[in-house]
Amino acid sequence: MSTLTATATTVIYRAYRLTLDPSPQQAEQFSQWAGAARYMYNYAIAAKRSSHRLWLQEVAFATYEQALTEEQARRDIKIPIPSTPDFNAWLTTIRNTHRDTAGNGSLLPGRDGREHEPWIHAVNRSALVGGMRQADEAWKNWIASIQQAHAGRRVGYPRFKKRGVARDSFTITHDRKSPGIRLTTTRRLRIPTFGEVRIHDHARRLQRKIRAGSVEVTSVTVNRRGHRWYASLTVEETIPMPRLSNRKRAAGIVGVDLGVKVTAALSNGDLITNPRIKALHAKKLARLQTARARSKKGSRNRAQLVGKIGRLAHLEVRQREGHAHDLTNHLVNTWAIIGIEDLHVAGMTRSSRGTVDLPGKNVRAKAGLNRSILDVAPAGIRRLLAYKSFWGGSQLIVINQWAPTSKTCSTCGAVKAKLALAERTFECQDCGFVLDRDVNAARNIAALAAVAPSTEETQNARRAARANPYLVRTSTGWQ
Numbered sequence: 230m231s232t233l234t235a236t237a238t239t240v241i242y243r244a245y246r247l248t249l250d251p252s253p254q255q256a257e258q259f260s261q262w263a264g265a266a267r268y269m270y271n272y273a274i275a276a277k278r279s280s281h282r283l284w285l286q287e288v289a290f291a292t293y294e295q296a297l298t299e300e301q302a303r304r305d306i307k308i309p310i311p312s313t314p315d316f317n318a319w320l321t322t323i324r325n326t327h328r329d330t331a332g333n334g335s336l337l338p339g340r341d342g343r344e345h346e347p348w349i350h351a352v353n354r355s356a357l358v359g360g361m362r363q364a365d366e367a368w369k370n371w372i373a374s375i376q377q378a379h380a381g382r383r384v385g386y387p388r389f390k391k392r393g394v395a396r397d398s399f400t401i402t403h404d405r406k407s408p409g410i411r412l413t414t415t416r417r418l419r420i421p422t423f424g425e426v427r428i429h430d431h432a433r434r435l436q437r438k439i440r441a442g443s444v445e446v447t448s449v450t451v452n453r454r455g456h457r458w459y460a461s462l463t464v465e466e467t468i469p470m471p472r473l474s475n476r477k478r479a480a481g482i483v484g485v486d487l488g489v490k491v492t493a494a495l496s497n498g499d500l501i502t503n504p505r506i507k508a509l510h511a512k513k514l515a516r517l518q519t520a521r522a523r524s525k526k527g528s529r530n531r532a533q534l535v536g537k538i539g540r541l542a543h544l545e546v547r548q549r550e551g552h553a554h555d556l557t558n559h560l561v562n563t564w565a566i567i568g569i570e571d572l573h574v575a576g577m578t579r580s581s582r583g584t585v586d587l588p589g590k591n592v593r594a595k596a597g598l599n600r601s602i603l604d605v606a607p608a609g610i611r612r613l614l615a616y617k618s619f620w621g622g623s624q625l626i627v628i629n630q631w632a633p634t635s636k637t638c639s640t641c642g643a644v645k646a647k648l649a650l651a652e653r654t655f656e657c658q659d660c661g662f663v664l665d666r667d668v669n670a671a672r673n674i675a676a677l678a679a680v681a682p683s684t685e686e687t688q689n690a691r692r693a694a695r696a697n698p699y700l701v702r703t704s705t706g707w708q
Contacts, residue, residue, distance in 0.1 A: 236469050236470075237469070237470040238467050238468060238469055238470060239467070239468060239469075239470055239471075240465055240466070240467050240468075241465075241466050241468055241620070242463070242464070242465060242466075243463075243464060243466055243616075244450075244461045244462060244463050244464070245432070245435050245461070245462045245464065246459055246460070246461045246462075247418060247428050247429075247430075247432055247435075247459065247460045247461075247462065248428065248429035248430060248457060248458075248459055249418070249426055249427070249428060249429060249451070249457075249458040249459060249460055250426075250427040250428065250429040251426050251427065251458055252427075255423075255424075255426055256458060258423065259397070259451060259453070259458055260397060260453075261348065261352070262352050262353070262356050262399045262423075262451075263397035263398055263399050263451075263452075263453070264392065264397075265348065265349065265352040265356060265357060265360070265399070266356050266357065266359055266360035266363075266398065266399035266400075267360060267390045267392065267395060267397075268360070269357045269358075269360035269361050269364075270360040270361065270363050270364045270390055271389045271390060272316075272361075273311070273313070273316065273360070273361040273364035273365070274364045274367070274368075274387050274388075274389055275389075276311045276316075277310050277311060277364065277368050277387070278387070280308055280309065280310050280311060281308075281310065283308055284306060284308040287302075287306045287308065288302040288303055288306055291305070291306060310368065312361075312365050313358060313361045313362050313364075313365055316361055317358075320354070320357060320358070323349060324349055324350045324354065325350075327349055327350045353401055353420075353421060353422045353423065355400070355401045355402045355403075355421070356399040356400065356401055359399055359400035359401070359402075360399070364387070367387040368387055370384045371384050371385070371386060371387055381575075382575065396452055396453065396454070397452060397453040398450060398451065398452035398453070399450070399451055399452075400448055400449070400450045400451075401420055401421060401423075401448060401449050401450075401451070402447070402448040403421055403446075403448070405445060405446075405447065408446060409421035410446050410448070410449045410462070411439075411446070412432055412435065412436045412439065413425055415428075415431045415432050415433045415436050416428050416431055416432075418432070418449075418460055420449060420451070420460075426460075428460075429457075435462070438466065442467075443466060443467045443468070444464045444465070444466045444467075445464060445465045445466075446462050446463070446464050447463050447464060447465060448462075448463045449461065449462050449463070450463070454543050454546070455539045455540045455542065455543025455544070456536065456539065456540050456543070457543065468620065471619055471620060471621065471622035472622050473565055473622045473623070474622065477562075477563065477564060477565040477622070477623060478565050480563055480564045480565060481564065481565060481566065482496075482564065482565070482566040482567075482568065482675050482678055482679050483495055483496050483497060483560065483563070483564040483566070483567055483568070483671075483675060484496035484568045484569075484670075484671040484672055484673065484674030484675030484676070484677075484678060485560065485567060485568065485569045485671060485674065486570070486634070486667045486668075486670040486671040486674060487569065487570070487572065487605060487607045487610060488503075488605070488667050489503065489598070489601045489602060489605060490503065490653070490667070491503050491667060492504075492552070492556060492605055493556060493610075494665065494667030494668045494670065494671045495668075495671055496568075496668070496671040496672045496674065496675035498668055500665075500667070500668070501556055503604075503605065504548070504552055505601075505604065506545055506548045506549050506552070506604060507545065507600060507601075507604040508604075509545075509548075510541055510544070510545050513541060514538065514541055514542075517534055517537055517538050517541065518538065520534055521534040521535060521538065549604070549606055549609075550609075553606060553609055553610050553613055554613065556610065557610060557613040557614050557617050558617070560614065560623075561614065561617045561618050561620075561621040561623050562621060564623065565622075565623055565624065566623065566624045566626060566678055566679075567614060567618060567623060567624070567625050567626065567678075568626045568627075568628060568674045568675050568677065568678025568679075569610075569611060569614065569625070569626075569627060569628065569674065570627070570628050570629075570630055570632070570634065570674060571627045571628060571629055571630045572607050572608070572611075572630055573630055574602065574603075574607055574608045577599075577602055578599040578602050578603055579599075580592075580595070580596070580599070581595040581596075611627075626677075626678035626681045628674050628677050628678065632673070632674075632677060634670040634673040634674050634677075635648055635655075635666060635669070635670045635673075636648045637669075637673050638655070638657040638659065638660065638662055638669070639662070639664070639669050639672035639673050639676065640657065640660055640662040641657060641659055641660040641662065643657055643658070643659040643660070645658070648666075652666065653665070653666050653667075654666060655669040
C-alpha cells in the first residue's frame, strides 16, 4: 500500500518576456496605445501639479496674511492630490461621450476649452488607467524621497513624458476568472480588445505551465526597446519549496569577487571573462552619433540614424543581460552558498571632475573606469542572484563593502596597509603567499560567508559571526 505525500509549494511573482513579431498595422496600433497611456500619465501629473501648486499658494497666503509659521500652515492646510480613483468617473464619461458621438460627425464636447481626444474610446481602458497609476507611483516616490523614506538617491519632481524620449509602453490587466490575456497557441498571444499578435520565437514552456495550472497570468506590459516590441507577462507561479540538492550541498561555498578585468573571480580559482560589451560597439556607435550630429533636424536621414543608434543600444543591453544571466545561472545551479560583496556602485562610479576651486585629477581615466564598471553591471548581477538563489534553493550571503577582502591574505589573515589598484597580484609580506588579487579577494569573501549565522556552522562560529562587522544585517536576517 503506497502513501501519497503532498509536496510543499510556495507562490512567487515573476514575469515572462516574449519577443513579439507584430504586423506593421499592429506595430502602429501599439504605438498609439502607448501614446494614449503616456497622455493619461501626463494628464494625471498635470492635475497633481496643479493641486500641489494651489497648496503652495494657500501656504504662502496663510504665512503672510494670517501670521502663521510655515510649519503651521503646511500642517493645517489640506488640499488633496487627485489619484487614479478620482479620474474614474471623468474617464468613463469622456469615453462614453465620444463613443456615442464619434460616428455621427457631430462635434465633441470640450474639456478645458479643448476638444476630446478622438481615439480615447478605441484604446483599452486598462491601458489608460495604467498610465494614471504610473503617475501615482511617480508622485508617491517623490513624496517618499522628500521624507527620506526612499532608498537611494533623491527622486526629482515628477515630470511629463515626452514623445520620442520616454519609452513606449502600456499595461493591460484582465479578470482572472475569465482571462482575456492568454496564449492561443505557442506562437500567438491574445491581448484584450487588441487581438492576437504573433510571437517571434515560441512560448512552449509558459504554455505548459499554464495548462498544468501552476501559472496564472495577472497582466501584460507591452513595450518597445530599440526596434523590437516585447510583451512581459506578469504571473503568479506556484513552485515547489526551494530545496538544496545533494550535489550543491557537496559543492559548498563559493566567493564571488566582481571586477573589471574579469567579470567575476571565483574562490575556486575560476575567472569569468569580461566580454567588454560596450567596447565592442563603441566605434560604430561613435560613427553613428557623429553622423546624427551633422544631419539636419527633422530630416529622414536623421530619423534613420536615430533608429540605428537605438537598435545598437538595444543590442548592447540584450548582450549584457544575457551574460549576466549565464553567470548567475552557473553560480546558482552549482553552489549551495554564494558570497558576494555589497558594492556601492553609485559611489564607485561617481565623477571625479571636482569643482572650479578644487578640480579633480585624472578625470578622463576615472570616466573610463566608471564606464567599465557600469558595463559589468554589478548591481544587476546581485539583483539576479537575489531571486534566483531563492528559486534554486541556494543561499546568498552579502558581505559588507568595507570588509578588506582585497588587502587580506586568504592564507594567514594578515592585512596590508595599502594595496594599489595597479597591483594585480597579491603578495603577502608575512607568509610569502602569492595569488591573483581577485581570486584572493574571492577566497576571503567565501571565508566570511562561511561563518555567517545562516550557514549552519558550529555554535562557536555563530558567536564569532555575530560580532563580525563585515556581515550585512537585513530585515530577513544576516546576509
